[in-house]
Amino acid sequence: MRLAEAWRVALDALRANRLRSILTMLGVVIGVAAVVALVAIGTGTKQQIEQQVEGLGSNLLIVVPGRLEAGSVPSVSTLSLDDVDAVSRVVGDRSRVAVTVASGETVRAGSRTTFSSLQGVLETTPTVFVRTLDRGSYLTRADVGTGRRVAVLGAGVATQLFGDRDPIGRQITIGGVRFRVIGTFERLGQSLGVDRDNEVHVPVTAAQRLLGTDRIDGLAIRAPDRERIDELGADIVATLGERHPDTDFSAVTQEQILGVLGDILGVLTGVLAAIAGISLLVGGVGVSNIMLVSVRERTREIGLRKAVGARPRDIGLQFLLEAVLLTTLGGVLGMALGIGAALLVDRLTPVPAAITWWSLALAFGVSATVGIVFGVVPAQRAGRLDPVVALRTE
Amino acid sequence: MTGPAIVATGVTRTYELDGVSVPALRGVSLTVADGDYLAVVGTSGSGKSTLMHLLGGLDRPTGGTLVIGGRDVTSLSAPELARLRNEVIGFVFQSFHLLPRTTARDNVALPLVYRGVGRRERRARAAALLERVGLGHRIDHRPNQLSGGEQQRVAIARALVTGPSVLLADEPTGNLDSATGEAVLSLLESLHADGVAIVLVTHDSEVAARAHRRIVMRDGLIVDPAPTPGGDR
Numbered sequence: 363m364r365l366a367e368a369w370r371v372a373l374d375a376l377r378a379n380r381l382r383s384i385l386t387m388l389g390v391v392i393g394v395a396a397v398v399a400l401v402a403i404g405t406g407t408k409q410q411i412e413q414q415v416e417g418l419g420s421n422l423l424i425v426v427p428g429r430l431e432a433g434s435v436p437s438v439s440t441l442s443l444d445d446v447d448a449v450s451r452v453v454g455d456r457s458r459v460a461v462t463v464a465s466g467e468t469v470r471a472g473s474r475t476t477f478s479s480l481q482g483v484l485e486t487t488p489t490v491f492v493r494t495l496d497r498g499s500y501l502t503r504a505d506v507g508t509g510r511r512v513a514v515l516g517a518g519v520a521t522q523l524f525g526d527r528d529p530i531g532r533q534i535t536i537g538g539v540r541f542r543v544i545g546t547f548e549r550l551g552q553s554l555g556v557d558r559d560n561e562v563h564v565p566v567t568a569a570q571r572l573l574g575t576d577r578i579d580g581l582a583i584r585a586p587d588r589e590r591i592d593e594l595g596a597d598i599v600a601t602l603g604e605r606h607p608d609t610d611f612s613a614v615t616q617e618q619i620l621g622v623l624g625d626i627l628g629v630l631t632g633v634l635a636a637i638a639g640i641s642l643l644v645g646g647v648g649v650s651n652i653m654l655v656s657v658r659e660r661t662r663e664i665g666l667r668k669a670v671g672a673r674p675r676d677i678g679l680q681f682l683l684e685a686v687l688l689t690t691l692g693g694v695l696g697m698a699l700g701i702g703a704a705l706l707v708d709r710l711t712p713v714p715a716a717i718t719w720w721s722l723a724l725a726f727g728v729s730a731t732v733g734i735v736f737g738v739v740p741a742q743r744a745g746r747l748d749p750v751v752a753l754r755t756e
Numbered sequence: 757m758t759g760p761a762i763v764a765t766g767v768t769r770t771y772e773l774d775g776v777s778v779p780a781l782r783g784v785s786l787t788v789a790d791g792d793y794l795a796v797v798g799t800s801g802s803g804k805s806t807l808m809h810l811l812g813g814l815d816r817p818t819g820g821t822l823v824i825g826g827r828d829v830t831s832l833s834a835p836e837l838a839r840l841r842n843e844v845i846g847f848v849f850q851s852f853h854l855l856p857r858t859t860a861r862d863n864v865a866l867p868l869v870y871r872g873v874g875r876r877e878r879r880a881r882a883a884a885l886l887e888r889v890g891l892g893h894r895i896d897h898r899p900n901q902l903s904g905g906e907q908q909r910v911a912i913a914r915a916l917v918t919g920p921s922v923l924l925a926d927e928p929t930g931n932l933d934s935a936t937g938e939a940v941l942s943l944l945e946s947l948h949a950d951g952v953a954i955v956l957v958t959h960d961s962e963v964a965a966r967a968h969r970r971i972v973m974r975d976g977l978i979v980d981p982a983p984t985p986g987g988d989r
């Protein structure tokens with residue numbers, strides 16, 4: 363029998379039991395849709411995180427106290443502004459070093475208040491990280507040197523406190539202390555789950571006075587040279603180690619952060635896809651079941667086909683193709699559904715989704731394979747039927 | 757073809773049923789020559805259908821030798837036997853066995869599917885045969901739109917479409933009234949006139965009398981004509 367003929371017979375058989383075929387397909391449809399949608403969400407999230415980490419600026423080196431190891435307890439920072447000077451000497455360029463001392467503080471302007479993330483920083487922050495101003499100007503070296511009480515507001519904070527009014531030159535209070543607004547940031551949105559428009563930048567010296575500390579939380583350095591970034595990190599850690607013999611320090615690069623995040627997301631996506639794969643498997647069992655029913659129902663037809671010259675493999679092929687047709691049609695419908703679901707999630711929720719060709723190819727391949735795997739047993743059973751017995755069946 | 761279409765020598769067939777042996781044929785020797793017209797009669801359960809299945813290569817003998825179209829059935833694999841059925845034999849059953857939801861034309865064309873004949877030629881040949889059995893106006897009807905006699909004529913057209921040398925008919929008129937049965941019989945006889953060998957199982961002695969030869973079976977043996985020791989008939 364020619365293959366084209368076998369396809370026609372298989373298609374006719376599915377059409378003869380339209381509702382049953384569709385219900386059987388449903389298992390595969392749902393499984394494939396789940397795989398496609400979940401992989402899309404996993405991929406989209408990963409891409410977004412990569413963009414955001416890269417959006418921090420390139421050649422970034424982040425120095426924090428403590429060891430970056432699983433299970434290690436985060437240390438309380440012992441870093442101070444003197445350490446920043448030492449690190450600046452190692453880097454050879456003060457403008458490449460940024461610091462933060464951060465705290466959640468209530469910010470007030472007139473009768474309006476908002477809770478924001480106060481960041482005590484150096485004037486170098488916009489150079490080290492990529493931050494652009496919307497209005498006004500950023501902190502100056504003199505502001506930092508004298509601990510002047512001036513602030514640059516995130517876009518969210520500015521809107522919360524001033525609405526549409528221009529905040530430049532206005533007074534706010536942070537933790538009860540008066541500051542003057544000198545600039546606002548461009549809107550940034552969420553990044554790694556943090557609302558970056560909720561920040562208020564003030565000179566690190568002013569923040570330390572406000573918070574009653576001479577510590578800083580951490581350092582970030584924009585390395586001048588990508589090749590030597592690890593070497594520079596090691597030098598900085600060594601220098602800090604000499605100054606603080608009791609504390610460990612770590613320097614991490616963007617690549618390392620991306621690597622860790624990518625691994626976590628990869629595992630997560632894999633687990634989700636595996637769960638979806640199980641539903642595909644259940645769908646396959648359904649296909650197998652229906653095919654066995656179909657073989658039994660059409661026993662007389664099988665006997666007749668054999669009587670007029672069908673070989674066992676002709677009959678087997680007919681039923682195998684029927685199963686494969688069921689699952690691949692289900693697979694195509696599932697892909698459409700999965701793509702639709704992913705696009706909806708992408709559009710309507712903050713969760714990003716990105717359709718990848720390999721996931722579609724995989725879903726299609728898997729659904730066809732499921733058809734073959736779960737169609738083989740019913741097909742063999744049909745092919746082996748004794749024609750005399752089959753013809754006698756009622 | 758050289759030699760007789762079918763030669764059975766001392767053929768036995770024993771069914772195993774839950775460990776019990778049921779001997780349905782107990783040593784049957786029979787030759788179906790080209791152009792034969794043979795009636796098989798006998799009481800119910802005497803083994804007529806069993807014999808027909810063997811002669812048509814649908815089943816294999818438990819013992820003895822069976823040669824169909826010059827080939828020894830015991831030496832053939834399942835696909836080879838299927839091919840032999842397709843090329844040498846045409847079957848007509850008491851209950852027609854047409855595929856439902858399939859037009860008369862596609863039912864008739866079915867054996868050609870397994871011979872690898874292209875769709876266009878299949879349809880042409882099937883249409884010509886439906887014309888031949890007087891159903892040229894029913895080509896696109898489905899079995900449930902046809903009378904019993906028409907269905908049996910479709911089945912006969914299907915049996916003939918591959919140009920077989922033997923047509924095996926197991927009570928082809930058993931489900932038909934006498935007038936319709938008569939029409940089917942005269943169709944078979946016109947085929948015989950065209951050179952197709954016919955083996956016909958029947959309960960009707962009048963029908964049997966029209967055949968050129970007649971064998972009577974009882975308890976898995978041919979009792980008339982009386983068996984000659986080691987002889988062929």
Ligand SMILES: Nc1ncnc2c1ncn2[C@@H]1O[C@H](COP(=O)(O)OP(=O)(O)OP(=O)(O)O)[C@@H](O)[C@H]1O
Pocket residue numbers: 771772773778779780798799800801802803804805806807
């Ligand atoms: N598949 C089977 N398993 C067990 N025994 C069987 C089987 N098929 C037939 N038999 C037995 O073999 C014997 C012959 O059966 P067969 O169908 O050949 O009779 P028959 O002459 O065609 O009868 P009828 O005229 O009623 O059609 C019967 O006793 C029957 O019970």
Ligand SMILES: [Mg+2]
Pocket residue numbers: 804805806926
């Ligand atoms: Mg019978």
